[in-house]
Amino acid sequence: MTPDARIDITAEVCPMTFVRTKIALERLPVGGLLEVRLRGDEPLRNVPESARDAGHTVLGLEPLDDGTWRLLLRRGGPGC
Amino acid sequence: MLSEPQIQRYARQLLLRDVGERGQEALGAVRVELALGGEAARAAAAYLRAGGTDVDLDGEETAAWARTPPLLGAAPGRPLRVTAAPTAPDGGGVVVGTRAGAHVLWSIAEGGCGACLRLSAAALGPPEKGGRASVQVGSLVALLVQRRALALASAMEGAEVSESGILSTLAAPACVHRPPAVPEAVMAELVRHLASALPDEGCAVLLGREDGVRLVPMENAQGAHHARDPAAFPRSPRTAFSFDPRAWLALLRAADAAGERVVAIAHSHPDGGRRFSAEDRAWAAPDGQPLHPGVAHLVVAFGAGRPPSAVWAVWSDGDFVEWDCPLPG
Numbered sequence: 001m002t003p004d005a006r007i008d009i010t011a012e013v014c015p016m017t018f019v020r021t022k023i024a025l026e027r028l029p030v031g032g033l034l035e036v037r038l039r040g041d042e043p044l045r046n047v048p049e050s051a052r053d054a055g056h057t058v059l060g061l062e063p064l065d066d067g068t069w070r071l072l073l074r075r076g077g078p079g080c
Numbered sequence: 081m082l083s084e085p086q087i088q089r090y091a092r093q094l095l096l097r098d099v100g101e102r103g104q105e106a107l108g109a110v111r112v113e114l115a116l117g118g119e120a121a122r123a124a125a126a127y128l129r130a131g132g133t134d135v136d137l138d139g140e141e142t143a144a145w146a147r148t149p150p151l152l153g154a155a156p157g158r159p160l161r162v163t164a165a166p167t168a169p170d171g172g173g174v175v176v177g178t179r180a181g182a183h184v185l186w187s188i189a190e191g192g193c194g195a196c197l198r199l200s201a202a203a204l205g206p207p208e209k210g211g212r213a214s215v216q217v218g219s220l221v222a223l224l225v226q227r228r229a230l231a232l233a234s235a236m237e238g239a240e241v242s243e244s245g246i247l248s249t250l251a252a253p254a255c256v257h258r259p260p261a262v263p264e265a266v267m268a269e270l271v272r273h274l275a276s277a278l279p280d281e282g283c284a285v286l287l288g289r290e291d292g293v294r295l296v297p298m299e300n301a302q303g304a305h306h307a308r309d310p311a312a313f314p315r316s317p318r319t320a321f322s323f324d325p326r327a328w329l330a331l332l333r334a335a336d337a338a339g340e341r342v343v344a345i346a347h348s349h350p351d352g353g354r355r356f357s358a359e360d361r362a363w364a365a366p367d368g369q370p371l372h373p374g375v376a377h378l379v380v381a382f383g384a385g386r387p388p389s390a391v392w393a394v395w396s397d398g399d400f401v402e403w404d405c406p407l408p409g
Contacts, residue, residue, distance in 0.1 A: 019091045025084070026101050054097060080097075 001059070003035035003072065004028055009047075010039040010068055017043040018050045021073070025056055028075045033059070036071040044069060055080035086151045091302075103230050107132040108150065111230040113161045116176055116221070118209035121233025123218025126164065131226055158190070160225055165204035168197045174224050176217060183217045183241040187224035192235045193397045195257040200238070213241050217227070220247075256374035257315035257401075259392035260343045261294050262286060264408040271388055271407060273275055273297040274348040274380050280317040281348050287335050287376075296331060298323055320359070321347045344376040344392075352383030356393035356402055370395045380404060 007024045009017045017038065024034050038047060048058045048071060055076035062070050082090070082101055093099045099107070111138045114121050125135045159370035164186075165177025175197065176183070182284055186199045207217070216293035222240055227233040232282055238250030255404045262270075266286070274282035277300060285296040301324040305313040313322070335341060345364075349357075356364075356379055364370060364377055377393040377400070390405035 015091055015095060019087065019094050021103050023087065027081070065195065 003033040006035040008037040010037055014042050020045055020048055025075045030075055030078055034073045036069050039068045053061045089151055098230055106229050110158045110160055112225055115163050119214030120218040123215045123246055124221035127218050127219050127222035164207050164222055166203035174221055175201040176207045179204050181243045183213055185220055186238045187338045188236045193255045193257050196253055196255050214243055258394040259376055259403045266293055266295050268408045269295050279350050281321040283321040283347040286344040288341040289340045293343055342375050344378050346378040349381045354381040356400055
């Protein structure tokens with residue numbers, strides 16, 4: 001699946017990790033795909049969970065060779 | 081789209097479900113005119129500016145920490161006004177006042193009923209300029225304005241802070257200054273009944289309850305009145321209508337027993353006159369005050385060669401205001 005947008009939040013700390021993710025999702029049309037590169041325990045714990053709480057769908061989360069993670073999200077309905 | 085400095089500055093509230101990027105832009109697109117004064121105004125200005133909304137404080141200034149202007153995106157267009165009771169804002173906004181020792185706030189949408197707000201504001205005393213609850217009242221002003229900017233608020237909503245600081249919401253008054261909502265089927269039934277009286281004027285009553293509105297067809301008693309006492313009833317049923325007093329009284333009693341109220345009185349103009357006429361006004365408000373407060377009037381005009389059309393007349397701020405009434409197909 002090819003994402004419609006990609007963001008890199010490996011240099012961000014809480015709460016900007018999810019702020020960046022949330023804004024990037026809001027800028028996509030409903031159903032659009034967002035790829036998020038993240039690093040460290042905090043975003044790994046919080047970003048997928050916050051995205052789910054906000055009504056988006058977590059499609060995948062996989063480790064990459066460089067120690068970062070690749071999170072794939074699908075934008076939820078217009079109210080999210 | 082928010083700029084990077086705006087994202088940094090409003091990061092915490094961008095996280096809120098009801099805000100996000102679009103909500104933050106909406107907060108920035110509102111300009112608040114705070115004609116309130118005192119500690120409450122300064123607190124409201126501080127909270128609003130922190131939220132990203134620009135504020136005109138009407139000469140008063142606030143502490144340095146709350147003076148930082150918001151990082152506006154576009155030029156703010158929509159004004160929302162905050163006034164001190166008994167003055168009510170013209171257009172959308174909030175009025176702040178006091179009632180029996182409590183602080184009361186009413187907030188209204190731009191298209192909301194100004195007459196309802198003015199009545200609610202007139203029932204309040206002026207707000208206190210200082211005091212223990214000022215910051216709480218100011219924060220509530222900001223909250224009500226922000227709810228409006230974010231399109232989270234209903235047409236009219238209220239809040240009250242009691243003497244001991246207890247916060248409660250207030251139910252908006254039932255609006256009688258605008259035409260009632262009448263289902264299409266009821267409206268079609270009404271037009272059929274009025275048409276059946278042609279070439280005389282026809283008349284009817286709409287009764288309402290929380291679960292809906294229903295039609296009560298009435299007989300035009302003007303013919304009988306005119307025949308009995310032409311001096312007192314000079315007009316024939318061709319150009320006038322009246323209810324039989326016993327039928328009217330019976331209807332009111334039955335409605336009362338059923339928990340219904342008279343929502344509207346309808347009559348027809350067989351000559352096609354599409355206005356709430358001078359005679360209609362004189363009948364409905366003989367001494368400059370409505371005979372039936374809170375009751376709307378509906379005129380259905382039957383013109384030769386064209387479909388019937390209708391107009392509402394609703395008492396608001398000392399006169400009848402006409403509203404177009406679309407009729408079903």
